[in-house]
Every structure is written in C-alpha cells, then in structure tokens.
Amino acid sequence: MIDQMEGSLAVARAVALCRPEVICAYPISPQTHIVEGLGALVKGGTLAPCEFLNVESEFAAMSVAIGSSAAGARTYTATASQGLLFMVEAVYNAAGLGLPIVMTVANRAIGAPINIWNDHSDSMSQRDCGWIQLFAESNQEALDLHIQAFRLAEEMSMPVMVCMDGFILTHAYEQVDMPTQGEVDTFLPPYEPRQVLDLAEPVSIGAMVGPEAFMEVRYLAHAKQLMALERIPEIAAEFAETFGRQAGGLVRGYRTEDAETIVVALGSVVGTLEETVDALRADGVSVGLLSIRSYRPFPLAAVRVALAGAKRVVVLEKAFSVGIGGVVSGDVRMALSGIQVQGYTVVAGLGGRAIMQVSLTRMLKEAVADKLGPLTFLDLDHEIVNRQIAREAATRRSGPVAENLLRDVGTVAAMVSPRGAA
Amino acid sequence: MTQEVKFYQTGTFTVGNRLLDEGQRTVQASVARSNALTSGHRACQGCGEALGARFAVDAAMRATQGQLIAANATGCLEVFSTPYPETSWQLPWLHSLFGNAAAVGSGIAAALKVKAIKAGKAQSEVRVIAQGGDGGTTDIGFGCLSGMFERNDDVLYICYDNEGYMNTGVQRSSATPPGARTATTVPLGPNPGEEFGRGKNVPLIAVAHGIPYVATATVADLHDLEAKVEKAMSLRGARYLQIFVPCPLGWGAASCDTIRLARLARETGLFPVFEAEHGEIASVTKIRHPAKVEEYLRLQKRFAHLFGAHGRPDIIARIQGIADKNIKRFGLIAEEVAP
Numbered sequence: 047m048i049d050q051m052e053g054s055l056a057v058a059r060a061v062a063l064c065r066p067e068v069i070c071a072y073p074i075s076p077q078t079h080i081v082e083g084l085g086a087l088v089k090g091g092t093l094a095p096c097e098f099l100n101v102e103s104e105f106a107a108m109s110v111a112i113g114s115s116a117a118g119a120r121t122y123t124a125t126a127s128q129g130l131l132f133m134v135e136a137v138y139n140a141a142g143l144g145l146p147i148v149m150t151v152a153n154r155a156i157g158a159p160i161n162i163w164n165d166h167s168d169s170m171s172q173r174d175c176g177w178i179q180l181f182a183e184s185n186q187e188a189l190d191l192h193i194q195a196f197r198l199a200e201e202m203s204m205p206v207m208v209c210m211d212g213f214i215l216t217h218a219y220e221q222v223d224m225p226t227q228g229e230v231d232t233f234l235p236p237y238e239p240r241q242v243l244d245l246a247e248p249v250s251i252g253a254m255v256g257p258e259a260f261m262e263v264r265y266l267a268h269a270k271q272l273m274a275l276e277r278i279p280e281i282a283a284e285f286a287e288t289f290g291r292q293a294g295g296l297v298r299g300y301r302t303e304d305a306e307t308i309v310v311a312l313g314s315v316v317g318t319l320e321e322t323v324d325a326l327r328a329d330g331v332s333v334g335l336l337s338i339r340s341y342r343p344f345p346l347a348a349v350r351v352a353l354a355g356a357k358r359v360v361v362l363e364k365a366f367s368v369g370i371g372g373v374v375s376g377d378v379r380m381a382l383s384g385i386q387v388q389g390y391t392v393v394a395g396l397g398g399r400a401i402m403q404v405s406l407t408r409m410l411k412e413a414v415a416d417k418l419g420p421l422t423f424l425d426l427d428h429e430i431v432n433r434q435i436a437r438e439a440a441t442r443r444s445g446p447v448a449e450n451l452l453r454d455v456g457t458v459a460a461m462v463s464p465r466g467a468a
Numbered sequence: 469m470t471q472e473v474k475f476y477q478t479g480t481f482t483v484g485n486r487l488l489d490e491g492q493r494t495v496q497a498s499v500a501r502s503n504a505l506t507s508g509h510r511a512c513q514g515c516g517e518a519l520g521a522r523f524a525v526d527a528a529m530r531a532t533q534g535q536l537i538a539a540n541a542t543g544c545l546e547v548f549s550t551p552y553p554e555t556s557w558q559l560p561w562l563h564s565l566f567g568n569a570a571a572v573g574s575g576i577a578a579a580l581k582v583k584a585i586k587a588g589k590a591q592s593e594v595r596v597i598a599q600g601g602d603g604g605t606t607d608i609g610f611g612c613l614s615g616m617f618e619r620n621d622d623v624l625y626i627c628y629d630n631e632g633y634m635n636t637g638v639q640r641s642s643a644t645p646p647g648a649r650t651a652t653t654v655p656l657g658p659n660p661g662e663e664f665g666r667g668k669n670v671p672l673i674a675v676a677h678g679i680p681y682v683a684t685a686t687v688a689d690l691h692d693l694e695a696k697v698e699k700a701m702s703l704r705g706a707r708y709l710q711i712f713v714p715c716p717l718g719w720g721a722a723s724c725d726t727i728r729l730a731r732l733a734r735e736t737g738l739f740p741v742f743e744a745e746h747g748e749i750a751s752v753t754k755i756r757h758p759a760k761v762e763e764y765l766r767l768q769k770r771f772a773h774l775f776g777a778h779g780r781p782d783i784i785a786r787i788q789g790i791a792d793k794n795i796k797r798f799g800l801i802a803e804e805v806a807p
Contacts, residue, residue, distance in 0.1 A: 067582040068575065095585040097578035101571065102615035109568035109612060113539060113575020116562050119582055121575075139564050243537045243560035243576060245594060252563035253550035 047224050053185035053215040056222045057150060057208075058083025060189040062093045063230040064148075064196045066122040068114035070099045070107040074129035075162045076212035077152040081124055104129040108136035108147075115145040116251055118242040120196065123147065126212055127154035130168045134175070141176030141267065143252055144240070146199035146206070148192065149177075153313065153364070154212040155397040159448040163398020164212040166312065166364040169341075170373050172207070176267050178274055179342040180294065181312040182210040185220040187339075190293030193225070194281050196234055201281075202274050203240045204267075209341075211314040213398070225289055233288045271343040278340050296345035298337040299352050301327060305334030307414050308353055310378055311362040312338045315394070315401050319362070322406040331414055338374070349381035358388035360413050362406075362424075366393045371421040388416065394424035430454040495530065495694065502529040502558075504536075509556040510548040514723025516713030516730060517545055517601065517628040520687045524626050524711060525597065527694040529559065531701035532595045537576055538562070541569035541600025541609055544635040545628060566600075567608035570616040573598030573623035581622070592622075595701060599626040602643035603633045605710075606670045613670075613708075617677035620705040624697075627670065627708070630715035638718040642668040645738070646790065647783050648770045650718075655773035664786060671742075674708040678747035681705075685741060686712040688731035692753065696743065712739045720769020732764035737791035740798040755800045761788045 051059075058080050061069075069088065071081035088098040097114075101107045107123045115121040125133065130151055140147050151169045155161040169179055180195060182188035188210040195206040210216060241251060255263055275296065282294035300320055302308055311319055316337040326333045336352045338345070353359050359382070361375040372391035379389060390413055395401045405425050412418040430451050438444045495501050504525040511518035529536050537560045540546050546563050549556040564572045573596050580592035598616075600609055605627040616623055632650050633639040640650040646664040649655045653662040674682040680703045685693040693711060700707040714721060714729040721729055733739040734753065738761060741753035762784055765771040774780045795801055 068578045070575070095582045097582050099574065099578055099619065099621075101574075102618070103611060105568065106571040106574075106612050106615050109564060109571030110575035110578065112564050112568070113562065113572035113577075114579040115575070116572075117537065117576040117579035117583075119579035121579075135565055136568060143564070243562055245535055245537075245560060248558060248560045250550050250552075250555035250557050250561045250563075253552045253555060254547060255552050259552075 047226075048221060049224055050219060050221050052079060053188060053210065053218050053220065054079030054152075055083045056185050056189045056220075056224065057192055057210070057216075058087065059224055060192045061122055061148075062087045063225065063227055064122075064193060064234055065120065066093075066096060067119035068097045068099070068111070068121045070101050070110040070114075070121075070123045072101050072104050072107045072125070072129065074104070074126050076154060076164075076216045077124045077126045077129070077150065079216060080150055080152065084122075104133035105136055108133040108140060111147045111149075112136060112140050112143065112145055115140070115147050116143065116241070116243050118237070118239045118244075120200075120237045121145075121147045122149070124150035124152065126152040127156055127162075127168045130172060131156065134172070137172060137177065138175045140205045144203040146196075146203055146237070148195045148199050148206050148208065150192070151207050151209045152212040152216045153209050161397040162212075164214050164364070165396045165398070166209070167396075169207060169209045170365040173342055173373070176204070176271075177342065178202070178204055178206040178271065178340070180206065180208050181339055181341055182208065182215065183314060183316045183337060183339075185215055185218060186222050186291075187293050188215055189222055189224070190285065190289070190291070193230055193234060194285055194294050198274065198277060198281055200237050201277060202270055204270055204274065209313065214314045223291065229288055233285065275340070275343045275345060278343075294339060296338075296340045296348045297352055298339060300335040300337070302334035302336060302352055302356075304332065304355070306332040306357045307360065307410065308334045308336055308356040308358075309360040309362055309410065310336045310338065310349075310353070310374065312341060312374065313364065315362065315364065318401060318403055319406060322403050322410065325403070325407065326410060331411070333410055333414070341374070344377045344381075346381045349378060350385070353378070353382060353387065354385055356387060358390065358413060358416070360390045360392055360410065360418070362392045362394055364393075364395045366396075390418050390420060390422065392418075392422045392424055399425065427455075495526070502526045502534060504529045504559050505549060505556050506558055507556070508554070510551070511544070512717050512723070514716040514726045515544075515548075516687050516715060516726045517630060518548070519726070520628050520693070520711040520713040521545055521599065521626075523687070523690050523693050524599075524697050524709065525559070527697035528595070528597055528624065528701050531698045532593075534559075535594040537580075537594060537596050539564070539569045539572040539576060539596065539598040541598075541604030542566035542635075543601040543604050545599065545601065547635055566604055568612050569598040569600045569604060569609055570623065570625050571612040573625065574616050574619065574621040577622045591704070595624070596622065597624045597626060599628065601634070602627060602629045602631060603641040605629075606642045606668050610668075610670075614673075614677070617674060617679050617706045617708070620679060622704050622706070624700045624707045624709065627710045628713045629710050630713050630718060632715070632718050634715050634718040642666070643670070645787070647774060647787055649773060650770070660773050660780065660783075661770070671708065671710050671744075675744040675747055675749070677706070679706040679708065680746060681707040682744040683708070683742070684710045684712070684739065686730040686734050686739060687714070688727050688734060689741075689753070692741070699743070718770070720772070721767055725767050729764065729767060732759055732767070735759040736761045736764050737795040737800050738764065738787075740794045740800060742798055749798070752798045752800060754802050755795070758801060761791050
C-alpha cells in the first residue's frame, strides 16, 4: 500500500512484517525512531509474540541478540555511530559465531568532536567484521532491503547490516509502498537455524579454536561472503518477482553506458548524483553513476564490468581513512586491477555537511578536465584549516581544535559577541 | 546425558557418604547424578571453580529436569571445559565474550519465552543460567549483569569467585581482598598487595537491585550450595549466586586445601554466607567454629608477605577487622544464650 511516512517508521513496519521474535533496543540518534516504532508495535500487540528488551548499552543490545539468535529466535536491533563502536566486540562475535542477526545502522559520524549528523564513518569502520553490509539509496529501498536482509542472513547464517543515511533517510518523510504481511510471508520463510541451543541435541557454541583450524574458520567466513555475492542478486530478483519492484542487488548503474567519467557512491547521495549526471549529460558531458548497494561482500567483478569502459572514475565517499584518504576507493581500485583508469577520491558530506548539486557539478567538471586532485575534500574551508595550523605553529597551548575552528567560522562568535547581541 | 558417570567422578567423600543415611548423602555421590560438566576437562588439581560449577550446574539440571541452557563468560571455566573439538558440557552451552554472559543469558531467556508462547505455554520450561568468574562478573561484565538484574530477566547468574583474574595469570580484580598479592598488586612498598578500601561487594549490590533471590555459598558446604541453586531455580526473574571457589594456583595454596580454605573463609567471617529475597537479607549461615583470619591467611602464599621476620601484623589486624565487621553486620555468630 502506498503511504507517506518517515523513513524510520517505514523500516520499523517492514521489520515488524518480518516477524522478529526478539528485538533489543538502546537509543542513539538517529536510530531512535526505528526502535520507538517497533516498541510501540510490540507494546500494542500488533507484533506478537515478540520480546522487546530495553537494554543498558549497545554492547548489551548485541549480546542479547547473540543469545536470542543462538537460541533460535529471529533477532533484530538497530544502532548508529558511537553505539556501533560501543558494541564492536559483540559485532565481531556475532559474525564469528555465524548468527543471522539483522541490524539497521542509521549512518552517523563518529566523534570527537561529537556530531550527530550523517556520514558513513560508523559502518565503514566495521567493513572487516564479517557482517554483510547493504546500503540503501532511498526509504523505499531501506524498507525493501530489511525484508531481503532477513532472508539473506538466515540462508547464509551470517549477520546483515542495513545501512541507511541518518536523518537524510531516517527522518525524511517519503512515499513508500508498504508490502502486505502475506507478501512478506511468501518471500521470507520461518527461521531454520543451522546451529541452535537445543536440549535434544546439546552443543557447545563458541569454544576455543587454536592455530590448527583458526585460518580455515576465518577463510570459510570469506568463502561464505563470496557465496553471498551470488545470492544477493538472486534474492533481489526473487524480491522483484514477489513485490513487483527492484531493490537491492550488488550495484546499480545509471547512464554508465559509454560514459567517459563514472562517479561511484553509496547511499542517499546517489539521488543527488543522478540529477547531477542528468544535468551534465544535457550539457553534453559524458558522465555516469555507479551505486554500490552491497559493500560487503564487495562486488569486485560487477564493479569492474561497470567501470571497465570508463576513462576516469571518481569515488565519492562519506568517510575516509585518516592518513591515506579513501576507504571505498581502495576497493574500487582493486576491482580495476590491471585496467588503466584515472582515479579520483572525493570525500564529501562528513558530519552532515550538505552535498550540493552545484558542488558536485563543479567537482565533476574539474574531473572531466583532469584538473581534480587525486584526493579532494568537497567544499573544504581551507582558510580556517590554515588559520588553525598557523595558530598551532605560533602557540604551544593553542587550545581545543574544534572550538578554534568554530570561532573562525563565526557561529560561536556571533552568539557571544556584543555586536551579535545588539 | 551423553556420558556415563564414572565411579571416580562421584566425589571425594563417596566412600564416606556411604556411611551416612540415604537422605544425608550428596546427590553427587550417586552415579545417577545428572553430570552436566563431565570428566576430562583441564582444570588444575584442586580447582574450586570446577567443583563449584559441577555442583551448581548439576543442581540446576536436577531442579529443571534437565531443561537447562548455559551462557558462559570467557575465563578459566570456559577455557578448561571447552577447547574444540572437546567439550565437557553435557547441556546446550554458549560462550560469547568476557563481559556479556548476563546479556547473552537475557537473550536466550527472551528467545525461550517467545518459543513458549508460540507453543501455547505461559512461560518457558527450559531455563537459563549464565556464569563467569569474578573478573567477568564484578568488573568487565558488571554493566550487563546490572542490566539483567534491573530488567528482572529470567536468568540465574552464577559467579565463581576466586578473587582474581586467574586465567590471564593471577591479576587483581575488584573481588581481590586487601593485602593479597597478585601479579598487578605486588607485595612491595608500604602497602604491599591489594590496597585497603577498594573492591566491590557484588552480592550486596545485587541485593540493592531488589531482585527475587541473591545468595552466597562456598564449595565447603556443597549441600548448602545445592539447596541454594534449587531455591533459585524454583523462582522466576533475575537471580544471583556467588560461590566462593579457592584457586590453588592463584592463591599459592595446596590443592588439598581447597575445601579447608573455603570453610575458613566462612568461619572467619571474611566471606559471609547469606540469602536475600527481594532486597532483604533472608538468612545467614552462622559460624559454627569461629576462626581467626591468620589461620586462613597462613595457608596461602598470596599472603606470605604478611608473615615471618618482615611480616605485617598490622595488616593482618586490619584484615581481622574486616572479618569482625562482617560478623557484626551479618550477625554471623549466634548470640550466647544464658544457661
């Protein structure tokens, strides 16, 4: 049914349609509305039977999820940012144990400085943890990916993270097509665990493994993600058959055919990029767009096929690895191994900085003219950065960096200055 | 059970038990016992934790007619019982992390509740225990433990308290007693060993949560331990049991002194044995043969620096002070009744 609602509520309703048996919740912006929505559905009796646990931390949330999943219950939780970092030990553990937990990550920056707005630093920091990571472009896709995530997780016995941009998607009201319970039940069979804490067949789960088999256990996790690389498009195709719309898959190309320059991105910025590409195409600039929907497993072959014909590739990232630059860029370069392509990394939108079409257009024109630097921070205010560097050179006790920069920007100055008050 | 109980597994006092009346014998002396933690594990000789775990888990198995699932924190108990492909556990058992056993227990209990409702039952007949050492309980697992208590999740948490991080090589935990030598509280300087005025009384903190049942026990009184586990399993909601389990390796004690040390810890008043229900102390085990702390401390090399030519009688007196305070606070010695 077509309806207008907040992204978080759409996800909450979609998750409820998947009949989770245990949900554990700890609040962190911008994930809160999702677990609030689910809490209301459980408390009101719409989602039953389901245990909704208000836990004392994200570490506990993932730990409760580990226990309930190992006991054979379909299990869901959601987090973001600092919360994802706080649960990291258990995030790796859930993957190592092969427990098909589904978790939404409402993507948000990581402090310090503390910042509640969107970028991809949180989930990118967990790219090596063994979870499947799917990125949603829109609220409709976020909704649809959750239904696919339970199917994929349980088939593969592997946890799945559905990443959706905090605020930009979670708090945006959009039109969504909410499936019926019957459709979801057709698509998603009941959970049949591969391993379970069962009295009839008592097993010990999570015991120690030494050097004699640890490599093989870890390799199997990789091999299973490679198998998931095949199942993700198949599940997306089955989803399209059942629900009558496309969602998920490994990658999605937009006007990539014959494009000389292709920009690669993940998540909601893809929408802005589509419009940018359209505008540039109308001006006769040969550009295309590739959206990566499955970041882990990383679709090396699909990315290679999509980008092989391009002269240059611009990877637009909402995260970066301090000390080198791009995160996704490295993976894209691996996909293009042996192919001569001009590669650019553009870091954009950190901590919720708006990614404007005008900036994207300017940046892509520079790329097409091969005037873009190998690593560019979109709309970076070099002036305040340089002033801080000068300040640090002049004074030993230069003070908190973030405060200095904000004073230079003027926000704080405007609020505290007599002129501002007058 | 997948393994038969062997005669040598039926306890040190098997032969002695046979001299007792049927009703007084420990169930552990019988080959018909449930045997949740079976032989062949790698615990040290005289390990108090292995003994405590076997009696506690077996008692819980009996109380639930074998319908029991265990979550286990990282630590000695986890390591000595389960190097894959071997396992000593004869019940469904899950080890996740060091600091999350209580939360994992909560998760299992939540899953079981939903399964029970789906099967048309009001509550799950399958029950959950979560267990760990004192480090995994009073330190790194404390947040998850408090959360499980506060939500009153249907889990019995058992802490095997050997007063330190034994698995990692005998370091100090918040359960390490004052004066004790560990690898991180060396017996040097004016205040040798663990400092006074530190540490955490988790049984009383559990009582403060107002949960249905809190108890302490020692491996010196296994009937009492079994009775407390049975009591705990007869109740629903969050329950906590802290079992005093001497560690011969970590304490520098003789393997044959495990039971003796556990008894002395109780009889000196250093480890008060009590029960509490819904936030109120319900019973205390009185001291039958009062002992001075010196007798207890002398048996352990971790306190060796307090004795001899360069000994510290002042520190021994302070430790005696702790015991005396416990005796007064919990009423551990019965008031003399005038003849």
